[in-house]
Amino acid sequence: DSGVTQTPKHLITATGQRVTLRCSPRSGDLSVYWYQQSLDQGLQFLIQYYNGEERAKGNILERFSAQQFPDLHSELNLSSLELGDSALYFCASSVDPLAGGPVDEQFFGPGTRLTVL
Amino acid sequence: ILNVEQSPQSLHVQEGDSTNFTCSFPSSNFYALHWYRWETAKSPEALFVMTLNGDEKKKGRISATLNTKEGYSYLYIKGSQPEDSATYLCAFVSTGGTSYGKLTFGQGTILTVHP
Numbered sequence: 309d310s311g312v313t314q315t316p317k318h319l320i321t322a323t324g325q326r327v328t329l330r331c332s333p334r335s336g337d338l339s340v341y342w343y344q345q346s347l348d349q350g351l352q353f354l355i356q357y358y359n360g361e362e363r364a365k366g367n368i369l370e371r372f373s374a375q376q377f378p379d380l381h382s383e384l385n386l387s388s389l390e391l392g393d394s395a396l397y398f399c400a401s402s403v404d405p406l407a408g409g410p411v412d413e414q415f416f417g418p419g420t421r422l423t424v425l
Numbered sequence: 426i427l428n429v430e431q432s433p434q435s436l437h438v439q440e441g442d443s444t445n446f447t448c449s450f451p452s453s454n455f456y457a458l459h460w461y462r463w464e465t466a467k468s469p470e471a472l473f474v475m476t477l478n479g480d481e482k483k484k485g486r487i488s489a490t491l492n493t494k495e496g497y498s499y500l501y502i503k504g505s506q507p508e509d510s511a512t513y514l515c516a517f518v519s520t521g522g523t524s525y526g527k528l529t530f531g532q533g534t535i536l537t538v539h540p
Contacts, residue, residue: 310468350514350530350531350532350533351516351530352530353527353528353529353530356527364527365527366527398469400469412474413471413473413474414471414528415471416468416469416470417468419468
């Protein structure tokens with residue numbers, strides 16, 4: 309158990325819908341990262357938040373957005389869902405004492421499996 | 426687009442064999458290189474984060490080396506055990522610009538250790 313929690317574990321929804329994935333980082337970790345793993349692709353970095361602020365952005369679609377709240381939990385919002393958005397979404401956290409520097413190991417949550425029908 | 430390549434794609438070894446695989450990454454704008462171990466039905470688990478050219482890190486029977494000038498890292502497993510069976514991922518982090526902070530993952534090497 310990494311100490312990172314993600315809810316829900318599974319989510320099945322229809323095209324065009326909107327969903328919210330939730331992540332609680334390890335106690336004391338200030339950085340949260342979101343990743344997408346599709347069947348045909350490896351692990352893709354989406355976005356990083358550090359202490360409430362966006363720190364780095366990957367190939368995140370405009371239909372997707374994220375935020376980190378004052379208690380450091382994070383939510384990933386996916387809207388206008390398409391079949392191709394079906395994937396495993398991971399959240400990871402790290403301490404990042406160097407103000408968000410990416411040299412700390414990341415601790416991954418169990419993931420949320422999203423199925424869009 | 427940053428290109429991170431891992432080879433081989435998959436590897437089958439017998440219990441007790443030692444093995445190694447490679448992660449290749451751009452040799453310019455290097456910041457850090459991460460190695461993760463990902464077992465089926467679990468989430469990725471950090472093995473090493475390497476930042477300096479010539480770095481060597483070790484955790485039990487697993488070790489890694491880093492050559493930032495030529496853009497590669499090797500992961501070694503000594504005396505493989507069935508429980509080492511997993512996908513081993515490397516992730517490259519570059520300096521500056523829009524890539525800062527972003528981990529670019531390779532496709533992974535799938536290791537299967539047969540008893």
